Amino acid sequence: MKSDVVIIGGGISGLSLAFYCAGAGLKTTLLEKNDSVGGSFNSHQFSENGLKFWLEMGAHTCYNSYQNLLDIVEACNISDTIIPREKVPFSLLIDNKVTSLMSALNIFEVLKSIPAIFSLKKDGLSVREYYSKIVGQENYNKVLSHFFSAVPSQPTDDFPADMMFKSRPKRKEVLKNYTFTNGLQSVARAIAKRRGINVFTSQDVTGVEMLDGRYVITTAGGGSYSAATLALATPSAVSSHLLQSIDPAIAGHLGKLKAASVDSVGVIIRKGDLSVKPVAALISPNDIFYSAVSRDVVPDEHFRGFAFHFKPGLSEEKKMKRITEALGVSTAKIAHTCQVTNVVPSLRVGHKEWLESMDRMLSGKNILLTGNYFGGMAIEDCVSRSRSESERMKNM
Ligand SMILES: Cc1cc2nc3c(=O)[nH]c(=O)nc-3n(C[C@H](O)[C@H](O)[C@H](O)COP(=O)(O)OP(=O)(O)OC[C@H]3O[C@@H](n4cnc5c(N)ncnc54)[C@H](O)[C@@H]3O)c2cc1C
Structure with missing residues (x-):
């Protein structure tokens, strides 16, 4: 099948890039390995005796600072499905008992650190270096480091401090934080249905080569797709592997990045069978899971659900x-x-230096790279990267 652009990977990065490419009038094909699009932006759907329930297995919260995402939501005519998240707390789980995050903090240590809040800059500092000065070393070690590690489900001590929580301009008329009536995956589905985007699921891309000036993309099931422009929206290791024969220098640069696997198990329980008070998430310091993210933010009459994000390699x-x-x-x-x-x-x-080199290497090439490993891993970072890659392509 021939297209102007083939995008490999159907998470929010690939889908938003497809949205921009199709919007620019390009015949756009998107190939996804799984049987549905969404990737980490995937709400699991469950039904029992006609009762429906969904549970976020990855991303769960969008903010009014996600301006590019909001533009896409508006273009897909689904703004009316934006709903607020119930105000329930993010709590600690200590000895299997739920306790508040605030009660675990040493307030005197926080007060002592106040001057640092005004003077310390995040630039060039790791999460540990920056936040242990903002809340105090003991508070950081005992509480905050576990809270931060729960965000990307891996230790975050060495993450760049300026990439953890970013401040962005906000759309004041939109709810500060929100989800969608049928979970975040409704956004993925709405994009996938857009005119000009051909989505093929269950397409595990195994090879990319260049033939007569066009990219030829092959899948494990024997599918073959060709395009003038190639876009990769897969984890960095997959993109590195797929680019090895096409562009070894870019493949090598991608290969320098590290990533972690998160094994997530979702459990759905009838409401009357669970006595835990409503929470947004449970964070259990030094446990085998980083967080248990709950559906209590969108209460349901019949069910409750939790997605436990585990360290990799544990038995069922x-x-x-x-x-x-x-x-x-x-x-x-x-x-x-x-x-x-x-x-x-x-x-x-x-x-940031890695990213600058990557963008220099991509300059002038009809290879587009997007994902959650560029400006940051939040949904809006993925969509912004896709937008800037689509603009680079238009100017080529
Ligand atoms: C547990 C968790 C909670 C999070 N919570 C939030 C949150 O609340 N708010 C927020 O803003 N962000 C959150 N994030 C981050 C955000 O969800 C992700 O960074 C973002 O969804 C990643 O999108 P992506 O498209 O770059 O990657 P992915 O979603 O990983 O998509 C990549 C896609 O490529 C496909 N693929 C891989 N290999 C191949 C191949 N060979 N052929 C074809 N397809 C392939 C995969 O199947 C996948 O669908 C969370 C992430 C996780 C894991």
Whole structure:
């Protein structure tokens, strides 16, 4: 099949790039390995006796500072499905008991650190270097480091401080933080249905080569697609592998990045079977899971759900045992389970220099690269990167 651009990877990076390419009038093909689009932007759907429920297995919150995402949501005519998130707390789980994050902080240490809030700059500092000065070393070690590690589901001590939480201009008329009536995946589905975008799922891309000036993309199932422009929206290691024969220098530069796998297990429980108070997420310091993100932010009449984000390499039994202990329920009370593995980048101080070199290498080439390992891993970072890559292509 012939297209102007073939995009490999159907997470929010690939989908938003498809949105921009199709908007520019290009015949756009998107290839996704899984049987549905969304990647880490994927809400699991469950139904029982006609009752429907969804659970976020990856991303869960959007903000009014996600301006590029909001523009896409508006263009897809789904702004009316934006809904608020219930104000329930992010809590700590200590000895299987839920306690508040604030009660675990040493307030005197926070007060002592106040001058640093005004004088310290994030630039060039790691998360540990910056935040241990902002809240105090003990508070950082005991509380905040676990809270931060829960964000990308991996230790974040060495992450660049300026890439963890970014301040962006906000759309004041939009809810500060929100989700969508049917979960975040409704955005993925709406983009995939746009005119000019051909989406093919269950397409595990295994090879890319250049033939007669066009990119030829082949899949594990024997599919073949060709395009004038190639776009990669897969984790950095996959993109590096696929580019090896086309552009070894870019492949090598991508290969320098590290990433972590997150094994997520979702559990759905009938409401009456669970006594844990409503929470946005549970964070359990030094545990085998980084966080258990709850659906309590969009309460349901019949079910509650939690996505446990585990360290990689644990057995199914060990994960399920920990889930039942943490929630205080027996396995028999779990109505439904689901599993996914997502890949998240392990960013390091110096990433900006890596990015500048990457962009110099891409200059003038009809290869587009997007993903969650450029300006940051938030949804808006992915969409902004896709937008700037689509603009680079228009100017080529
Ligand atoms: C647990 C968790 C919670 C998060 N919470 C938030 C949040 O609340 N708010 C926020 O802003 N961000 C959040 N994030 C970050 C954000 O969700 C991700 O960074 C973003 O969704 C990544 O999108 P992506 O398209 O770059 O990558 P992915 O979503 O990983 O998509 C890459 C796609 O490429 C496909 N693929 C891989 N190899 C191939 C191949 N060979 N052929 C074809 N397809 C292939 C994959 O199947 C996948 O669908 C969270 C992330 C995680 C993991």
